[in-house]
Amino acid sequence: MSKLELKAINKSFGSSHIVNNLDLQIKDGEFLTILGPSGCGKTTTLRMIAGFEMPDSGQVLLSNLDITNLPPYKRNVNTVFQNYALFPHLNVADNIAFGLHQLKLSKSEINKRVDEMLELVQMEAFKTRKPFEMSGGQQQRVAIARAIAPDPEILLLDEPLGALDLKLRKQMQFELKQLHKDLNKTFVYVTHDQEEALTMSDRIAVMNQGIIEQLSDSQTLYNHPKTKFVAGFIGEANLIPVKTGNTSSFTFEDKTFDFDHKINSATAILFIRPENVSFDSMTNISLKVTIEDVIFVGNHRKYKLVTASGQKIIKTEDSSVALTKIIGQSVTIYFSPNLIQIYN
Amino acid sequence: MKKANKYFLLTPLLLWLFLFLVLPYCFILTQSVLTTDDFGKVIYHFNLDSYIKIFTNPLYYETLTRTFIYAIIVALVCILLSLPLAYFIAFKVQKHKSFYYTLIVLPFWMSYIVRAYAWKIILGEQGIFNSSLMNLGIIDKPLRFVLYSDFSVILCLIYIFLPFVCIPIYTSFEQISKSLVEASKDLGANSWKTFWKVIFPLILPGVISGGTLALVLTLGDFLAASLLGGPNTLFISNIVQNLFGTSNDKPLGSAVGVVLLVLVFLLLEFSSRYEKKHETQ
Numbered sequence: 001m002s003k004l005e006l007k008a009i010n011k012s013f014g015s016s017h018i019v020n021n022l023d024l025q026i027k028d029g030e031f032l033t034i035l036g037p038s039g040c041g042k043t044t045t046l047r048m049i050a051g052f053e054m055p056d057s058g059q060v061l062l063s064n065l066d067i068t069n070l071p072p073y074k075r076n077v078n079t080v081f082q083n084y085a086l087f088p089h090l091n092v093a094d095n096i097a098f099g100l101h102q103l104k105l106s107k108s109e110i111n112k113r114v115d116e117m118l119e120l121v122q123m124e125a126f127k128t129r130k131p132f133e134m135s136g137g138q139q140q141r142v143a144i145a146r147a148i149a150p151d152p153e154i155l156l157l158d159e160p161l162g163a164l165d166l167k168l169r170k171q172m173q174f175e176l177k178q179l180h181k182d183l184n185k186t187f188v189y190v191t192h193d194q195e196e197a198l199t200m201s202d203r204i205a206v207m208n209q210g211i212i213e214q215l216s217d218s219q220t221l222y223n224h225p226k227t228k229f230v231a232g233f234i235g236e237a238n239l240i241p242v243k244t245g246n247t248s249s250f251t252f253e254d255k256t257f258d259f260d261h262k263i264n265s266a267t268a269i270l271f272i273r274p275e276n277v278s279f280d281s282m283t284n285i286s287l288k289v290t291i292e293d294v295i296f297v298g299n300h301r302k303y304k305l306v307t308a309s310g311q312k313i314i315k316t317e318d319s320s321v322a323l324t325k326i327i328g329q330s331v332t333i334y335f336s337p338n339l340i341q342i343y344n
Numbered sequence: 345m346k347k348a349n350k351y352f353l354l355t356p357l358l359l360w361l362f363l364f365l366v367l368p369y370c371f372i373l374t375q376s377v378l379t380t381d382d383f384g385k386v387i388y389h390f391n392l393d394s395y396i397k398i399f400t401n402p403l404y405y406e407t408l409t410r411t412f413i414y415a416i417i418v419a420l421v422c423i424l425l426s427l428p429l430a431y432f433i434a435f436k437v438q439k440h441k442s443f444y445y446t447l448i449v450l451p452f453w454m455s456y457i458v459r460a461y462a463w464k465i466i467l468g469e470q471g472i473f474n475s476s477l478m479n480l481g482i483i484d485k486p487l488r489f490v491l492y493s494d495f496s497v498i499l500c501l502i503y504i505f506l507p508f509v510c511i512p513i514y515t516s517f518e519q520i521s522k523s524l525v526e527a528s529k530d531l532g533a534n535s536w537k538t539f540w541k542v543i544f545p546l547i548l549p550g551v552i553s554g555g556t557l558a559l560v561l562t563l564g565d566f567l568a569a570s571l572l573g574g575p576n577t578l579f580i581s582n583i584v585q586n587l588f589g590t591s592n593d594k595p596l597g598s599a600v601g602v603v604l605l606v607l608v609f610l611l612l613e614f615s616s617r618y619e620k621k622h623e624t625q
Contacts, residue, residue, distance in 0.1 A: 052526050072529040079530045085523035089545045089622065098541070102532030150532065 003028040003186045004049065004154055009058035011044055018044045020210035022058070026154075026188060027203075031180050033189040035197040036207035037233070042190045045207070046156050049188065051075050062153060073102070078147040079156040082163065084139040086131040092118070092142050093127045099150035117145040120179070137168045144176075148183065157189045161196065173199050194234050198222065206230050223273075228343035231271040238277065238313050240270040242342070250342060253307055257285045261342035269343045274302070276339040277315035279325075285335040289313060291327055305333065369605070376598035384592035394599035404583065404600065411580040412607075414494070415562035418501045419555040422509035425502070426554065430510055431543075434517035445514070448507050456504060460571045463500045467491040467572075492574040500568045505561050509554035516550030517543075549619045556615040560608050580604060 002025040011019040019041040026032050034042040047053040049060060051072035060068045067075050086095050096117050100110045118124045121141040131139055140160060147155055161169045177200045180187050191197055197204050198218045205215045214226040225231035232239055243251040244263050293304040303315040325331060379389050398404040433444045451459060466472050467490045474486040490496060520543060528538040566581035587597030
């Protein structure tokens with residue numbers, strides 16, 4: 001059963017169509033990330049779930065109840081904001097208690113819950129601090145505690161780690177993931193950082209220009225991107241123009257290869273990850289290239305290859321593999337058919 | 345050398361402040377403990393008679409109290425009028441915000457006296473106010489109490505000082521991040537609760553500083569009372585004006601000035617202490 005369902009959501013601001021006929025089902029207890037470049041409509045989608053924006057058309061269902069027209073304060077979802085949005089005039093405890101006061105809980109219940117939350121985010125020592133007396137990371141912990149305190153059905157996170165430095169961001173990613181496991185709550189996370197998405201999510205919805213291009217788990221997304229956009233957006237990719245006369249072959253560098261695909265147009269794009277480009281003979285899809293450059297990048301090495309027609313291809317390999325090739329050398333590379341995709 | 349240069353740049357200002365602020369205050373302070381001969385000439389004889397008179401003669405202490413009450417009324421009404429106005433411009437206006445802001449500031453560009461006179465025209469027996477009411481058939485003859493009364497003076501002072509209150513409140517509203525309002529609603533507080541639990545505490549410093557400004561300015565105002573006041577409308581500054589003029593009792597006038605100054609300093613001190621206590625950054 002899905003916890004949250006978005007049905008045919010449309011939203012425009014002025015003349016720009018931000019969210020385009022969007023459907024999305026979020027399962028109970030899952031960590032779902034909406035990933036996309038800025039302006040793709042991911043934050044708008046989150047804001048429509050929170051109730052800060054009303055969709056022009058479509059429905060938002062929370063636990064099968066239509067909440068499309070409910071104001072934010074009547075929705076049992078809470079948000080962790082990008083800029084934390086802690087109340088500057090309240091201390092940490094009062095910030096966390098804010099949502100609990102609206103639930104009309106008794107004072108002792110509120111105090112108990114606040115202490116629980118402080119413990120959960122390891123901020124007990126900061127109980128009476130004001131937001132401006134804390135670092136960004138500490139403020140973010142409090143913001144998370146504040147959003148979880150009223151026990152919402154869904155926790156929405158709007159690029160919550162965007163303002164933190166890299167090291168802290170990595171640590172918080174790990175902690176958020178742990179928190180999700182401990183709380184067993186549905187998390188909807190919005191980010192433009194693909195690594196963050198791949199690390200934390202159960203499923204990722206890649207959004208582009210108001211539509212979801214692909215919704216799947218991290219591995220499927222990385223290994224089998226459904227569209228050219230997803231292929232280019234997630235990780236590094238070789239996107240090579242090829243010719244397709246029919247759906248059972250494609251032509252590249254004047255060689256025709258047998259390969260089943262769905263594209264039936266004159267030109268198409270072949271996708272292969274740099275780590276899947278192989279020097280070892282294994283398939284009939286092979287190509288003569290010249291090594292233009294070899295770059296050492298720590299745990300892997302990067303080959304810049306160029307075909308006879310000038311098409312550049314990147315290959316990476318583990319640095320533990322002995323380096324046997326030299327710059328300028330002519331080599332044959334191989335693409336495994338189950339690791340390539342052809343897009344329009 | 346560099347430091348000396350920096351202070352050198354301040355010299356014109358310091359000179360100005362010394363000549364036209366510090367020095368006059370020294371004169372007033374000195375004069376307030378002197379006395380006059382039978383012809384009103386100040387003689388250099390130290391005594392505290394003037395201060396004793398202020399706190400024993402009802403004319404002085406009652407006028408001081410009344411002025412203070414009027415000042416509180418003016419400040420409160422200004423705050424009450426500014427809150428919705430500033431809220432509207434800060435949160436509800438989408439386009440042409442600066443236009444609305446200019447409308448508030450616009451009266452500053454006109455002379456106080458012109459604006460005070462305008463109220464004479466509006467509130468007078470033949471004025472717009474009375475003639476409109478008469479034309480509407482609500483009254484038969486002009487209401488006399490609206491002009492040359494405490495009412496008209498307070499009305500004029502509210503009108504004059506409203507921008508001083510509205511601008512700091514508006515600025516406070518503008519500084520509130522929209523995400524705080526959203527966070528409040530997200531956590532279950534409706535608009536009313538959001539205003540009192542989040543917005544109001546955050547604009548309170550602006551309310552206090554604007555209110556203090558109106559309070560202090562009203563305490564020192566004498567024009568409104570002399571232009572629009574009735575025979576019994578007397579502000580403390582009118583008395584000072586009188587003591588330096590017709591009554592020619594400069595020591596007493598100075599003493600009233602000193603008392604007023606101390607009062608204003610106390611108010612400003614309370615207000616700034618309050619603002620410090622509620623600092624949020």
